[in-house]
Amino acid sequence: MSRASMLDENGLKKGPWTPEEDRILVDYIEKHGHGSWRALPKLAGLNRCGKSCRLRWTNYLRPDIKRGNFSNEEEQIIITLHASLGNKWSIIASHLPGRTDNEIKNFWNTHLKKKLLQMGIDPVTHVPMPSDHHMNTFSNLHHLLSLSTAPWDSSLRLHTQAHLLQNVLQILNSPSSLAISNNLFNTQQITNLTYNHPIGSFFQTFPSNIQPLQEPLSCDDYATTAPALGLENDCNRAESFYDMSQCPNSLPDLIPASPECSKIPTAIENNWGDIMDDETSNSYWKHAINQTPPPWSVS
DNA sequence: AACTTTCCCAACCGCAATCCC
């Protein structure tokens, strides 16, 4: 399962680690800590470079590493974090105790990427693929619905809910949509699809022939509909909903590209600011504030 | 059974960030 052992230009061993080398490394670190990785191999009596020792320890020998298959919950966390962070494997790993960045990266490349593609979701942008756009968006609802009620970290759930809301808007608020004119998608179908989800009852409150909202939802309106969406009761979010529906040619991407259309739901901002760690929110805010297309929306 | 193709993942490589003198 690994490459044949050989020596590098300095005569240091490369390739797979033997059980004996593992034992030496573990014994040394347990007694002395790793200290300087560069100095470690010599001190421990290993014919390896420090970098190789560090990798072996952090990715394989560390005692707190969790082995075995990824759970559904871990899978959902990876997908959602990847949607907002991109290939920031080390940050994603920091949300999954016992998992290494390398392991998550491998799992993403070998499993999750394919899974998303099969669902018609671009694994880079996390938006439905261009072909059969609306059909994919529609089928994507199943996925987002399950994620949006998942019992894990509330910040991640909020993010998924935002995706869900925008996906639904993509379907309903699309003047150019043949799908809608052919009645392929209507609120009744979405209500049926979302029968067991709070958002289903939300759409029962909408007229069957969806038009862009003519005016912002009032705070009272939102107080009624937000709980139905499973979202916090927050007027700012009502404004966001209105703003998104007002975008010309509205087929809003998950993160709208044009400044006029790119208002980030304030309620989500606030929650993320409170909940997400610095690195995560920095990345999010940098793009939100500059209104530049974030990596997760670039195709 | 033999051969080929695909899958999977440990390990490597190179670059960027951070540390330290």
Next chain:
DNA sequence: GGGGATTGCGGTTGGGAAAGT
């Protein structure tokens, strides 16, 4: 503040295992 040393990160590779023919 500058520059070399060290560490961390993400992309890629290589080869054994599994699946397919």
